[in-house]
Each structure stands twice: as structure tokens, then as C-alpha cells.
Amino acid sequence: MAKILFVTLPYPGCLHPHLAVAVALARRGHEVAFFTGAAMRHRVVEEAGLAFFPFPAPLDAHYAGLITSPTESIGANWSRRGWLRGRLRAFFADAMPMQYDGLVETLANWPADLIVSDPAIWTPYMILAETHRIPVVIVSYVLGNNLAGPGIPPMGMGLRPPRHFLEQLYNRAAAQVMAWYMGEVRRPANAFRRGFGLPSVRGPVIQLGEKLPLFIVPASSELDFCRQDRPGNAHYVGPLTWYPPRPPTPWLDDLPHDHPWVHATEGTIHFHDPVVLKTTAAALANQPATAIITTGGNREPDEAGLVGLADNVKVARWINHSELLPRIDLLVCTAGSGVMLAALYEGVPIIAVPTEWDHVDNAQRLAYTGAGILLPRKQCHPERLRQEIFRVLQTSAYRENAARVGAGLRELGGAERAADLIEGIL
Secondary structure, X not given: OOEEEEEOOOOHHHHHHHHHHHHHHHHOOOEEEEEEOHHHHHHHHHHOOOEEEEOOHHHHHHHXXXXXXXXXXXXXXXXXXXXXXXXXXXXXXXXXXXXHHHHHXXXXXXXXXXXXXXOOOOHHHHXXXXXXXXXXXXXOOOOOOXXXXXXXXXXXXXXXXXXXXXHHHHXXXXXXXXXXXXXXXXXXXXXXXXXXXXXXXXXXXXXXXXXXXXXXXXXXXXXXXXXOOOOOOEEEOOOOOOOOOOOXXXXXXXXXXXXXXXXXXXXXXXXXXXXXXXXXXXXXXXXXXXXXXXXXXXXXXXXXXXXXXXXXXXXXXXXXXXXXHHHOOEEEEOOXXXXXXXXXXXXXXXXXXXXXXXXXXXXXXXXXXXXXEEOOHHXXXXXXXXXXXXXXXXXXXXXXXXXXXXXXXXXXXXXXXXXXXXXXXX
């Protein structure tokens, strides 16, 4: 049996897919531990029963300032492209020395045989894989394979695969712009890497994933634009699903289901104004539908401004998706990969209103499958959203396509398949 260290950001959308794989490996007898933020100790130790090593306090504080501030976080300022580049540099590159110090100390106390890394934490596969000669596996949590390839649009711009020559030229130009934009982010990361006698990385850092023994993608080929050029170490396994133990939500059983159920969520790391939740509540007020809105577990409904709502609009902090998603008829979300994969797994169509991070790329992949629609945030006002909700509900093709995508996801094996692949390289 092996000792396997999981390294991930301390946010449920990042942590939970890794927990799904970690629990599967622990059941097989492997020793499993996590290196992540201190706030996730209860989730890793008490709820999943695994060993835990916290981030150094400065690294925890560093991420908190970048992610959880309602006004200064990356998510709250995603459209400020000039300002954003400095924050992305802080998020990816400036965090690396603190990551390195914490990981070296953790490995000294708990010598792992293998590291499973979050793709957004660069130190394991940019530094440790070579300096410590330790195998590193990436378990991603985005909706597709974010390793670049011919004919695949660059991540981060919400582009679709080119359908003709002009779109090919546009995507190539976009890739050059993205490479220039992220060059400022890579520069300090490469300087840190050169300090260990390692050569600079040319191009996107994530492309180092091609040199790793394994790159696990929690999606399907169809959600990856049916690409034919994926690297040989990249494997689709379907959703990696883990939910914290919670008691059932009894009031769900009391809700009438004579009208469609529409669930709205903005995920678990939205700390700014919940535009999509408020717009859904207004769009469906007193309409022939039941809106079930969750605030992500990090704030109360009144803190999110969800008060004085119509009788057919229900709000809760958290409902496990394993309990809720099989019952709903439509999901409205900001295109976070976790909830989208969970909904598609159940054959539920989606309206995606992308707001930040990889959301616009995820929404394009959804639209490509025909299992839902991309509604730009600027067009997400109550009247327009109401029209789109009832259009999707009344068009059978969306549910049929979602059912097809879901059937494909269920065949891929999920966390157990990921555990098989990891055991195969130990």
C-alpha cells in the first residue's frame, strides 16, 4: 500500500473532487492525507476520516485575500483585465514559495509515495516532481481537458472550436493574446523554478501536465468538444462526486411538484453580489414553477439579500446535490464545473450564466452538447431569464441531450476509475 498526498485549494469546488478520489483510495487500504487550508480540517478529518496537514498561515491568508473579499477578490473583479493580471500572478506564482515551504515540511514528516495535485497549485508539478523525484498526478476539476491541442480553443476566453478558416485564424490569434497576457503571470513562477536549477517553462504552465504520468479529467469526451488529440496520459473519468454528510432536508418532501422545479446556485466561493440568485428569484416570482435557491453554505439568505420573496421561491444555505438534483427539472448556475457535472449526470438541462474563472469555457462546452444554453451575464435580467427558463423547460431536445450526456458520464466510472488509474502508476 502507498502513501498518497493530495494538494488542493481549500474551497469545496476544488476540494470535493479530490476527496472523492482520496476516499476511494483509502477504502482500498492506502494511506491518504491532505495538504490544504486550515478551514477544511473538519471536512477532511471529521467528515472524510483522512489525515490533514494545514497550509502555512501566510499561505492561507494570501488565498483568503484573493478569493473571499467581497470587493477585492478575483471573482468580484473578473472583468477588470488589467487589474486582474496582477491578482492572477499573486494567485498562481507569488504563492509558490509558501506552497513549497509547507510541502517540503509536510513531506519531511509524512514521506509520500505520490502527490495528487490541484492544477491551480503549481509547485507540485512545476518544482517537486523534478527536485524531489516524486510522481505527481493532476486531478482536474474543470469541465474539459485544459491541455492545449490543435483545433482546441485556448482556455480562459470562452471560445468554441473553429468551424471554418476564419474562426481558425481567430482562435490562433486569441491563443497568442492569452499567451502574452499570462506571460506576466509565468515570469515570477519561472524565476522561482530557475532557482532550483530547472529550465523555464515555455507556454502555459498546465502543459507540464503532458509530462506527468497521469492527468485525470472529471468529464467526458463530448464535454471536451469530442477532441481527437488528447495526450495519452489524459483520461476522462466522469464526475468526481463527494458530499459532506448532512441530514435530509425534510421540507423538500412537502413541496408540490405539480410545476417544474428550478434550482439556482452560484456555487461555494461566490462572496460578491449574488446576481444570478436574485435574478432567478425575481424571474420566477409567482410563476408556474418552484424556485429552490441555495446560497452555497458560506452565507445566510438574508446576508445575500434574499428576503421578502414570493411563496414559490424557497431559499436554503445548503442542500446536498445528491438529494436535490435528481428531483429538479432545470438548473440555473454560474457555470461552475462541479454543479454542472452533477446536474448533467442526472440528465438535468442547464442555463449557465458565466461570471468568473473558467465559467465561460464551461458554458461553451455545455452549449456544444445541446444540453443547455449560455446566457451572458449582461443579458441576465428577470424578464430575459424567465423567457429562457420556460423555453428550455418546454423544449424536449434540451432534456434529451442532457440525458444523453448523463448516460455517457455514468459509464466512465468516476472516483473508482480514477483510483484504478492512480494505482496503475504506483
